[in-house]
Amino acid sequence: xxxxxxxxxxxxxxxxxxxxxxxxxxxxxxxxxxxxxxxxxxxxxxxxxxxxxxxxxxxxxxxxxxxxxxxxxxxxxxxxxxxxxxxxxxxxxxxxxxxxxxxxxxxxxxxxxxxxxxxxxxxxxxxxxxxxxxxxxxxxxxxxxxxxxxxxxxxxxxxxxxxxxxxxxxxxxxxxxxxxxxxxxxxxxxxxxxxxxxxxxxxxxxxxxxxxxxxxxxxxxxxxxxxxxxxxxxxxxxxxxxxxxxxxxxxxxxxxxxxxxxxxxxxxxxxxxxxxxxxxxxxxxxxxxxxxxxxxxxxxxxxxxxxxxxxxxxxxxxxxxxxxxxxxxxxxxxxxxxxxxxxxxxxxxxxxxxxxxxxxxxxxxxxxxxxxxxxxxxxxxxx
Amino acid sequence: xxxxxxxxxxxxxxxxxxxxxxxxxxxxxxxxxxxxxxxxxxxxxxxxxxxxxxxxxxxxxxxxxxxxxxxx
Numbered sequence: 248x249x250x251x252x253x254x255x256x257x258x259x260x261x262x263x264x265x266x267x268x269x270x271x272x273x274x275x276x277x278x279x280x281x282x283x284x285x286x287x288x289x290x291x292x293x294x295x296x297x298x299x300x301x302x303x304x305x306x307x308x309x310x311x312x313x314x315x316x317x318x319x320x321x322x323x324x325x326x327x328x329x330x331x332x333x334x335x336x337x338x339x340x341x342x343x344x345x346x347x348x349x350x351x352x353x354x355x356x357x358x359x360x361x362x363x364x365x366x367x368x369x370x371x372x373x374x375x376x377x378x379x380x381x382x383x384x385x386x387x388x389x390x391x392x393x394x395x396x397x398x399x400x401x402x403x404x405x406x407x408x409x410x411x412x413x414x415x416x417x418x419x420x421x422x423x424x425x426x427x428x429x430x431x432x433x434x435x436x437x438x439x440x441x442x443x444x445x446x447x448x449x450x451x452x453x454x455x456x457x458x459x460x461x462x463x464x465x466x467x468x469x470x471x472x473x474x475x476x477x478x479x480x481x482x483x484x485x486x487x488x489x490x491x492x493x494x495x496x497x498x499x500x501x502x503x504x505x506x507x508x509x510x511x512x513x514x515x516x517x518x519x520x521x522x523x524x525x526x527x528x529x530x531x532x533x534x535x536x537x538x539x540x541x542x543x544x545x546x547x548x549x550x551x552x553x554x555x556x557x558x559x560x561x562x563x564x565x566x567x568x569x570x571x572x573x574x575x576x577x578x579x580x581x582x583x584x585x586x587x588x589x590x591x592x593x594x595x596x597x598x599x600x601x602x603x604x605x606x607x608x609x610x611x612x613x614x615x616x617x618x619x620x621x622x623x624x625x626x627x628x629x630x
Numbered sequence: 631x632x633x634x635x636x637x638x639x640x641x642x643x644x645x646x647x648x649x650x651x652x653x654x655x656x657x658x659x660x661x662x663x664x665x666x667x668x669x670x671x672x673x674x675x676x677x678x679x680x681x682x683x684x685x686x687x688x689x690x691x692x693x694x695x696x697x698x699x700x701x702x
Contacts, residue, residue: 356701368686380665380673395701434698435633441671461699469692470637477643477670488702499699563650576701 252289256300258307259325268324269299303565308521324518326559326567328576329413333513334554336538338416338583338626347584348595350421352447352454353403353578354440354485355396355461356428359388365563366405367397370422377425377442387426392433394562398570399460400424401560404579412561416584418587423452427459435461441474444485447479453599455588457606458581460488460574461543464498475504482603486551486581488573490544501548509630510540510555510576513563525555526571530556533618543573545630551611552618552628553580583626587614631660632678633696637671642690651691658684 256266280289289295300310300323307323340517353370357408361368375387390396404422425447427439440459447454457478470522475485489496489507500507514536517523529541539545540556553574562565584607588594591610597603616628638647648668655661655674660698661684666672671697673685673696 377669378665379667379669380663382665392701429698432698434700436673436698437696438673440636440699441635442669445670461701463700463702464697466695466697467633470635470696473637473640473643473692474671476640491702503683553678572702604668 252315254289255320256323258302259322267301267303270295271297305568308518308569310520311522312520321520325500327563328411330410332413332559334558334579337554338579339586340482347419347421349589350454351463352423352425352457353400354425354443354459355399356433357387357390357426358396358400358424361563366407367400367563370400370404370424375426377446378439386428395433397562398560399574399578400559402575403582405561407561408566411624413559413567415582417585418581420585423447423454432546432587436470437468441470444474444478447593448481448483454483456484456581456585458486458577460577462487462497462500463490463492467554468498471499475502476486479504479604482599482600484604484607486577488577489549491542491572493542494544495546496544496548500561507548507551508551508553508573508577508580509545509549510543511537511552512540512556514538517557523569524569549630551580552630584611587611633677634676635671635694635696636674637692639690639692643670646688654688670684
C-alpha cells in the first residue's frame with residue numbers, strides 16, 4: 248500500500264534552513280529524509296507509525312507525530328535558553344556554589360579529547376586508564392553511538408562559552424572521566440566498569456562521588472557490587488541511573504552501596520507533539536508542579552529522584568539538546584550532592600572510610616524534600 | 631567456551647589475591663584471560679565444562695555471566 252504524507256515544518260524564528268525527518272513504520276527500519284525543504288511529500292510502502300522532525304544542530308524541540316496522515320504543519324519550537332534551567336532551580340536554587348573541593352568521577356562509554364576552550368576542557372579525561380590487556384584504548388575516546396558520555400558530562404559540569412548555553416549542575420567541581428565502553432557497540436563492558444570504580448576510588452584519584460548512567464541488567468553483576476562496596480569503604484559515594492524500564496531497580500542499581508536515582512519532570516514545560524509532552528501525559532503527578540517519569544525505575548531501592556525529563560544540555564559544539572532518562576537524573580543528583588558536601592566542613596574533615604559515606608548520607612538526606620509529604624526542605628528529592 | 635567475569639570477593643581483595651587468582655585461572659586447561667590483568671575484575675574465556683569446578687575451587691572469587699550494560 249502506498250502512503251503519502253505532506254510535511255511542512257519551519258524553525259521558530261528562522262524560516263530558512265533544513266530539517267531532517269525520520270519516519271518509522273511497523274515493518275521497516277527507520278527511514279531518514281535528510282535536508283527537507285518544506286513542504287515535502289513522504290512515500291513508503293507501509294503506513295508510518297511515527298515521524299520525528301529534528302533540527303540536527305540543536306536548539307529546538309524534536310517533534311513527534313504518532314500515526315500521521317494527511318498534511319502535518321507545525322512550527323518547530325525553540326528550546327528555552329540557559330544558562331540555568333528548571334532543574335537548576337529545583338536542585339540548586341542558590342547557584343553553583345564553591346564545589347571545587349569535591350571530586351566527581353564519571354564512568355560512561357567514551358569521551359572525545361577536548362580542545363582548550365571547550366565547555367568540558369576542565370574534565371580530566373582518563374580514557375581507558377582502567378583497561379589492562381590487549382585492548383584498543385583509542386576506543387575510550389570514540390563513541391560508537393550518540394555520544395552518551397558527552398551528554399552526561401555536559402549535564403554534570405559544562406561551562407558553555409555562549410551565555411545562552413546551559414551550564415552543568417556542578418560546573419566548578421573537579422571531574423574525572425573514565426571510559427568503560429564495550430568494544431562493539433554503545434554499551435558498557437562490566438569488567439571495565441568495575442575496574443573504573445576501583446581506579447576512581449583509589450588513592451590515586453580519591454573521588455568523593457562516582458556516577459554512571461547504565462544498567463537495567465537482568466542478571467547479577469557481583470564484580471560491580473564488590474567494587475561499589477570497596478569504594479564505599481574508601482569513603483566514595485556511588486550514584487547510578489535507576490533504570491528506564493519501569494519496575495524496581497535492576498542490576499547494578501539495586502545493590503546496597505549504589506544510590507539509585509529515578510527521574511522526574513516539570514509539568515507544563517513541553518510543547519505539543521513532542522516526546523516530552525507524551526511523557527508527561529503518561530506520568531504520575533507529584534506535588535510542586537513535578538511528575539514522576541512513567542518509564543523510570545521506582546519503589547524500594549530508589550534513593551533519590553532527580554530531574555530527568557526534558558533537561559537541556561549544551562555540548563562543546565554549542566548545540567543544545569533536550570534529554571530524558573535516568574541517565575540524565577543520575578549526574579544531576581550527583582552534582583547536587585557535590586554542592587551540598589562541598590559546604591560540609593565535617594564531611595571534608597573525615598578520613599576516607601565508610602564513616603565518610605555514612606556522614607554524607609545523613610547530610611544528603613537532611614537536604615531532601617519528601618515529595619510524598621509535599622514538604623520543601625532542600626535541593627535533593629526523596630521518593 | 632563462553633566469556634565470564636571473574637572477580638575477587640571482598641576477602642580476596644583484602645588479601646591482595648590478584649596474582650593468585652590469575653595463576654589459578656591460567657593453570658586451568660582451556661582458560662584464557664582476555665582483560666583485567668592485575669586488577670580485581672577480569673574478563674575470562676572459560677570452557678563451559680569447567681566453570682562449575684572453577685567456582686568450587688576459587689573460594690575468594692566470583693564467576694558471573696559476561697553481558698554488557700545498556701546506557702540509560
